[in-house]
Structures are given as C-alpha cells and as structure tokens.
Amino acid sequence: MNITRRRGAIAFFITLGVLLVGLAVTLDVGWIVVTSERTVWFIVLGILLFAALIAGVVLNTVFLVREINRNERQDTFLNAVTHELKTPIASIRLYLETLQRRPLDEPQRQEFYKVMLADSDRLLATVEQVLKAGPLGQRHRQQNRAALDLESLVTDCIAVTLQRYHLPPESIVLDPTPGDVRLFTLGIAEDLRTAVLNLLDNAVKYSPEGVHVRCSLAIESYTRVTLTIRDTGVGLAPDQFKRIFKRFYRVPERSTSKIKGTGLGLFLVRTIARQHGGTVTAESPGHNQGTTVTLTLPRANPTTQSAL
Template sequence: MRNIRRRRAIALFISLGVCMVALAVTLQFGWIILNWRRLVPLVLGIPFFALLIAGVILNTIFLVREVRRNEHHDSFLNAVTHELKTPVASIRLYLETLQRRNLPEAQRQEFYGIMLADSERLLATIEQVLKAGEVGQRAKKNQVRVEVDLLTLVKECIQITLQRYHLEPDRITLQPVDHQTLLAVSGDRQDLHSAILNVLDNAVKYSPEQVAVRVSISLENDAWILIRVTDDGIGVPAAHLKGIFKRFYRVPNMSLLKVKGTGLGLFLVRSIVRQHGGDARAESAGEGKGTTIILQLPRLLTPATESQTALLDRSESLTRVP
C-alpha cells in the first residue's frame, strides 16, 4: 500500500512538471506571436524562457529523486529493524526458556549454540551499518595499508561462511589456483575481509533451493587479481546488474523470497574495492540462472617480482635489436 502511494506521488510530480513545461511553452509561443515585430523583447525573452524550462525540469527531477531517496531510506530502516529485532527476540526467548525450565545438558548446549549464532548475526548487522557510515570518510584519509595475501583471506572467509550457515564443506568450493605467484594486494585486511564475506553471504542467501557456490582467484594481465564468486541462485535481471551496487538498492522481485537485508552489502563491497584501486561488477544470464560477482584488485608487485619484470622487459628489448 505504501509503495502504491509513493508511485502515485512520483507520477504526480512528473505529471505536474510536464504540465508546467507545456504551459510555459504555450505562453512563450503566445508571447512570441504577439511581439514578433519587437526585436529586443523577443531576443531577451528567449533566454528567460530557456531558463524557466530548465528550472521546471530540474525541480521535477529533484522532487522525484527525493521521493525515491525517502523510499530507499524507509526500506533500509524497515530492513535494519527486522535484522536487529529478530535475533534479539530469539535470544530473549531462549534465555527465558533456560531460566524457567530445568533442561537436559544437551538441550542447553543446543540453545547456547543458537543464541551464539543469533548474537553473531546481530553483530554482523551492526558492523555492516557502522562500516557503511565509515566507508565514505575513510576514502578521504590516509589509510595504513599492509600486504594482504588474498588466497589466505578467501579461504578464511569461506570457512567463516560455512560455519555461519552450517553448510557442508562441498557447498562452497575454491577452485585450484594454477600458478605459484603470490596473490597479494596492498590494503586494509579488515575491509577486504568484510567485502569478501559480504559477497559470500549474498551468494548463500540468494540460493534458496540448494547452495552451490564456486570461488576462483586468477590473474589478469599479470597486474590484476580477479576474485569470482559464482552461485546457482535466483540470478539478477540485466536491468538491475549495475543497480545492485547502489546504497539501499534491492531488486524488486527479491522481496518475494522473503530474504531480509539492509541493502548495504554490495554497496560496501564496491566502495571498499574501489578504495583499493579496483572495481566490482556483476554478471548474470537472467532470473533463475545464478550470479557471478567479480572483484578486481591491483596486484601488489613485490621487489622480487618487479626485478623479474624488469629483466623480462630488458630481454625482450634486446631480442628486438637487429
């Protein structure tokens, strides 16, 4: 019901803007017809008319954007409220049960495990919201960057995701790496850890029938490291492949799956990767055909690698000399 009202409001603003433009055009042409013999008013009137039309169009665009922004904020607040309220209610229920009843030790341990998982889910949501507020500010500051081995980091994130969703080890597989080169980048390990976890989390959540996630790491032109995370889930329509990386953006049909989220996961992923000099993109053959998220990061060239590259370039230049 609320979405219908918002759509009506957007339609109203667009219709009002079109009517105002049409009225302005009608008045301008009427003014030109009445004053066509007066050169000076005619010349002065045309720029003012152009400014009037531009102002009306910009005002309409601004109003429509504000309505959509408010809609995204409301969706975000509803999603965050659910993500915070659900684990808190679950933890409270189990605590009350433990307090009122004398349960066997095995069942008590089971309840402890469920409460621990709910607390981790609650902490993950809070960290995601806080990081979304920090990600814009961190871009302006000088970050302390260290060498990060992406292969080790990806393996660690896979293990965390398997434990978080209680999955069998073969549900998320890492493809064999076919080279012995150090796959390292210069950056913030915690931020990269958060980005990879968000991608894996999405791959699992949007695979409702059976989780089958494949992860691969490869080199591109010996200068870029590509991390591909592919799932066999619900897929993404082509029109939404770029939009899913926007703040608070959620594909409309995704709500039918009752998959809750804050709409910040992929926004954080792209922001973090871009802060590290790379980029993130999505590929999908369409609805029901799975999705691939690709993280592209600049490879860290160690002194040994740099010297090898220099020697290779020198040898190639010598072979070209006649």
C-alpha cells in the same frame, strides 16, 4: 536531522516547480500580447526564455524524483535494519526465558546455546555493517596497508560463512589458483575481509534452492588480481548489474522479497574496492541462472609495505 533535511529538500523542489510553471504560463500568455506589436527579436527572446524555464522545470522534476527515490530507499533500509536487529534479539530472549523457567537436559541446553550464539553473530554482523557504512562511504581510509595473501583471506572468509550458515564444506569451494601461484594485494585486511564476507553472504542468501558457490583467483594483465564468486541462485536482470552496488538498494523482485538485508553489503564492497584502487562488477545469464561477481584489485609484491 537527516529526515528533516530530506523533507526540506522535497518541499523546496516542489515549491520551485510550482513557481517555474506559474512563471512560464504567465510569460507565455503575456508575451503573446506584447509581441503582437513588437519586432521578431522579442519573439526570439521570448522563445529562449520560455525554453530556459521549461528546462528548469524538467531539472527540478529530475532532482525531485531522485530525492523521493533516495528517501524511499532509506525508509526501506530502516525497516530492514529494524527487522535484522529485532529478530535475533527476540530469539535470544525467548531461549533465555526458556532456560530460566524450565529444567533442561544437557543436550537441549547445548542446542539452545548454539542457536543463541548464531543469533548473536547475526546481530553483530548487522551492527558492524551499519557502523562501517558511514566511515567507509565518506572518506578515504587512512590506515597502514600491507601485502595480503588473497588465498588465505578468501579461505578464512569461506570458513566463517560455512559456520555462520551451518553449510557443508562442499557448498562453497575455492578452486586452485592456476600455476599454484600465491596472489597478493596491498590493502587493509579488515576492509578486504568485510568485502569478501559480504560477497559470500550475498551468494548464500540469494541461493534459496541450494547453495553451490565456486570461488576462483586469477591474474589479469599481470598487474591485477581477480576474485570471482559464482552462485546458482536467483540471478539478476541486466538493468540491475550496476544498481545493486548503490547504497540501500534492494532488488525489487518477488523472488527476493523474502530475503532480508540492509542494502549496504554490496555498497560496502564497491566502496572498499575503489579505496583499494580496484573495481567490482556483476553479471548474470538471467532469472534463476545464478550470478557472477568479480572483485578486481591491484597485484602487489609479497614484500610490499605502505604506510598510507
């Protein structure tokens, strides 16, 4: 249904553009003939109408280009999701068939179980990301919010990421909070956990030459808390700092073409941050110089509780 709607929109804009161009040419030629025997007011009126038609053509072109770009991003998303779903399923099936057909010793069986569990986690993460993109992107989350200890939440997310990618503990490090202060924010634990996991997931995936991620928590202007995640990966060009948070967007560079993903992770992070009254930003010194992502949230009192 969405594909049909997009095709209808593109057809509408193309038809409108053709009609506007035809009308503009007809008016321009006709007005030259008419105004040869008329007053200057007709000439001025003709110029204004012609300018309005040209503006309409320009706007139509802009909307058409946006629609085509959106369509391409969604096609890329569907291809990425298809790959992310098929690959772990095919892997799990292969190991199950091997277990069924061949007698294996216990160490091999345990290794197979380990790989299948990892593939199941990958499959589940993709499904959850797709399922969350719709509800989070369409409306405000009406759930109970509570004061959350950010250090505990980030520590838990780091442990999950290390286990998911089979990384040593020193790959992702959380620096001590200055002053040994416990920092809280008011929010939905499940959503904030999703945001932090997606940030860590991106930092790991875009560090193909080795994972070295540092996380830090700090107070900003006494009323806000910042979580900063720095990696030493492929980096970003300045024109990508805002685009990476758009739905379905993937960085169009050769160095990242082999990195798989749905294009939803950072979109979810931005959506969750906004729904919690916060922001998320990205910056990078340049290519292969790493990326720093900063998630900013309102600071809360440990005893704060809200029903909204």
